[in-house]
Amino acid sequence: xLTTVEVANAQHAKLAVExxxxxxxxxxxxxxxxxxVQEIADAIQGTDKIVLVKNPINPDLELxxxxxxxxxxxxxxxxxxIHRGFSSFKKxxxxxxxxxxxPIDLKNRFPTLPIICDPSHICGNRDTIFDxxxxxxxxxxxxxxxxxxxxxDNAWSDAKQQITPSRLQEITEDxxxxxxxxxxxxxxxxxxxxxxxxxxxDHQLIELLADRMDVVENIGKVKxxxxxAILQRSRWQEVIQKMISEGSEKALSADFVEKVFKAIHQExxxxxxxxxxx
Numbered sequence: 001x002l003t004t005v006e007v008a009n010a011q012h013a014k015l016a017v018e019x020x021x022x023x024x025x026x027x028x029x030x031x032x033x034x035x036x037v038q039e040i041a042d043a044i045q046g047t048d049k050i051v052l053v054k055n056p057i058n059p060d061l062e063l064x065x066x067x068x069x070x071x072x073x074x075x076x077x078x079x080x081x082i083h084r085g086f087s088s089f090k091k092x093x094x095x096x097x098x099x100x101x102x103p104i105d106l107k108n109r110f111p112t113l114p115i116i117c118d119p120s121h122i123c124g125n126r127d128t129i130f131d132x133x134x135x136x137x138x139x140x141x142x143x144x145x146x147x148x149x150x151x152x153d154n155a156w157s158d159a160k161q162q163i164t165p166s167r168l169q170e171i172t173e174d175x176x177x178x179x180x181x182x183x184x185x186x187x188x189x190x191x192x193x194x195x196x197x198x199x200x201x202d203h204q205l206i207e208l209l210a211d212r213m214d215v216v217e218n219i220g221k222v223k224x225x226x227x228x229a230i231l232q233r234s235r236w237q238e239v240i241q242k243m244i245s246e247g248s249e250k251a252l253s254a255d256f257v258e259k260v261f262k263a264i265h266q267e268x269x270x271x272x273x274x275x276x277x278x
Contacts, residue, residue, distance in 0.1 A: 009036060013043040025052040028084055031067045032056040041074035050078040052116065059086040061102050065109065080114040081106060082145060083136075085122035092255075095124020095161070098132065100139060107140075120147040120161040129163060130171050137177055146171070209264070216268040220275030230272045236265060 004023035007013045008030050016024050024044065030036050031054055044051070051071050056063045064081070071079055083103040085096025103115055117136035119129045133144050149155045152162035163171070223230060240261055247257035 007040060010039040010043040013040045017044055017047055017049065021049070023050040023052065025082060026054060026067065028054045028057045032058070032060075032063060034063075034066060034070070037067045037070050041070045041076070044076065045074040047076070048078065049076065050080065051076050052080045052082050054082040054084050054118070055086065055102070057087045059097075059099050059102055061105055064102075064106065068110075068113070080116060080142075082116045082118050083122075083141070084118035084145075093128070094122055096122050098122050098135075100135070103141075104139065114142040116143040116145050117141045118145040120145070120158070123161055125160045126152065126163045126167070129161070130174065133171060134175055137175060140180070212264070213267065213271050216271050217275055220272035223272065224276045230269055230276065239265075 002022040003020075004025060005012075005016055005021050006025050006027050007016055008027060013024065026037065026040065030040070053064070053067050053071065056067075068079060068081060081103070083098070085094060085098050086102070088097045090097075103117075107113065107115060117133070119132040119136065122132050123129050129146060133146070136144060146168060147158060147162045148165050148168045149159075149162040150164065152164060153159055155162050220230070222228075240258060243261050244254045244257050248254065
């Protein structure tokens with residue numbers, strides 16, 4: 001059995017080493033503070049402890065990587081990351097929005113770095129822990145960090161997101177670890193054909209976006225001639241609401257459509273800025 005503890009400062013870290021704690025993890029509120037992270041790294045420099053670094057509270061990949069690199073430079077070889085989701089000003093079904101693309105980007109940058117998912121903090125309630133756990137395994141996370149308590153409702157903290165040991169056993173038995181790749185010849189051919197179709201659609205998407213930006217630049221020229229501000233709030237609200245409605249009819253979530261069109265809108269603003277400032 002391994003022992004683990006969260007440390008928030010150098011003194012905590014020194015005590016963890018002194019009492020031979022096996023695994024040390026850095027909480028999200030500590031990860032955001034490079035000074036605290038450096039002090040902890042200095043305190044455990046050169047030890048063989050396993051160190052797991054939770055993502056910072058806000059969706060900042062470089063800050064997360066920076067914390068991990070401080071431990072690596074301190075000679076800590078047994079490093080891993082914990083994805084616990086990110087705070088958001090928008091109210092969602094999650095306590096902390098998973099924003100899966102960020103840990104995926106982390107894995108792409110550091111393929112050998114183990115990443116553990118913390119469904120308890122992502123969900124904030126016990127009802128959706130299984131779904132988030134399965135999603136993490138489907139995305140090839142190396143493990144899960146799930147809070148359990150013999151009497152969750154009377155836990156001193158985070159009671160809503162804790163589960164009983166018996167429920168934890170049910171979840172671990174029901175979770176499925178899927179294969180990395182398709183082996184069957186027929187399935188592989190089907191998958192290859194579908195991926196080629198995706199490639200074609202992706203190419204068409206890029207062409208459409210480029211065509212849209214050509215129109216945007218013409219709009220920028222008209223605004224420059226008329227001395228009109230780039231951002232037209234009423235027009236933007238009209239577009240986004242219309243797209244969310246149309247997306248809903250095509251089984252696309254409002255959150256997805258909003259993210260896509262916000263990115264398109266920001267790119268459009270940048271294109272118009274170049275025209276108006278030229």
